[in-house]
Amino acid sequence: MRPPGSEDDYWVDRVRQGDGAAMEYLFRRYVHRVFGFAHAMLRSREDAEEVVTDTFLRVFRFAPELRGEGSFEGWLLRIARNLCLDRLRRPRLLTLPLEELGEATSLLTPVDQVDRTALRYLVEAALDRLPEEYRVALILRDVQGLSARETAEVLGKGETALRSLHQRARRALREALRALEEEDGEAAE
């Protein structure tokens, strides 16, 4: 991510002056990152698209000084994260039944030999058991590949605190995967 006062600020200013080309430039520059994050959080293309649009609308509407310290990308992802969490706290019409895990793979099976859909369901069910903050840290760090500093910025934490949180999140994921595997084994007996 870029430091404050970077060229992104210049383009945001151009957008606020009504420059459509600047808006498209910034949108295309960051849409993949924001969409990938929102989709991983919400698991719905439609919901992720709405979050992306709302995120950029807010960013272009709000005065840059409201951003505070940090990069433009970090600000974008903070807003996207809050919008995702708002949606996740609403009553959900559709949830993934654990029975769908069916013949989900053993963790001891090589990843490239298993049914990818079953693996995805297994991981989604495990992520559902984790606190929101753990999920965000895992998605940003391990799925999207943000650095510890960048992830800390999105979560509003110091880098040391983020590293500790991320470590706890990985352990919690491991335990959730193991628990699901055991439950699946018991159900199959």
Add this chain to the structure above:
Amino acid sequence: MTCRDVLPLTGNYIDGELPEETCDHLQRHLLRCGSCRAEVDGLRMAVDVLRAATTPAVPSEAFIQSALATLAEELDIATVPAVPPGQLVLGIGTGRPSAD
């Protein structure tokens, strides 16, 4: 290096972010400590499974075009003629502030 020293470093070890000397000490400990080895293997497996199952999704070009139209309308911004992204970047690059 003891188990107490190793546990806080396992995340950085998995991510390849440890200094070489610390990494060597940690690996020597793992060779003789099954408990820490299991900790590292379990974490690495969880991260591998997470990454294998959640490839970042990519937005469609149709959505990008639709979202840009929505943003332009909501923000009252005049739309620009559609041009390939590569040309667009080059085109607006001429107005960039200097690095000074």
